[in-house]
Amino acid sequence: MSVNIDNTKRAYAAFGEGDIATLTELIAPDCIWHVGGRSQLTGDYVGQEQILGYFAKLYELTDGTFSATLTDIGETEAGLATCIVTLHGRRNGTKLETRMVEIGQANAAGQVAECWWYAEDAYAVDEFFGPAQIVLPEQSPVSARV
Secondary structure (H helix, E strand, O other): OOHHHHHHHHHHHHHHHOOHHHHHHHEEEEEEEEEOOOEOOOEEEEHHHHHHHHHHHHHHHOOOOOEEEEEEEEEOOOOEEEEEEEEEEEEOOEEEEEEEEEEEEEOOOOOEEEEEEEEOOHHHHHHHHOEOOOOOOOOOOOOOOO
């Protein structure tokens, strides 16, 4: 087995156990985590603090019921770890159960340097987590010309 596959398996086990120390060890300090879709969680998370904050938000929005189970993993010739993951959670009386594809690229130290998450049913995930909230900057009132 490769270091990428071993570390990916370790990361999913650590995520399931809430083992922040191991996750911090396996995620590069400057990692970029891309989350696809149009929910309030969609976007790019840069660095361990933002990525761990994203993980915490998954638990917060699901009252601690969120889980991500690694069901299959392989590695491309280019060294990308490719995973099939099953997601579970409950939110506001609704149940989420869907698969997703994760593609992870490691750095020379074997840490995740960049990761992409794509839900099998992006619409269901977007609906489950709720729409993105658009926050506009404050604007000065427009005065009418006379």
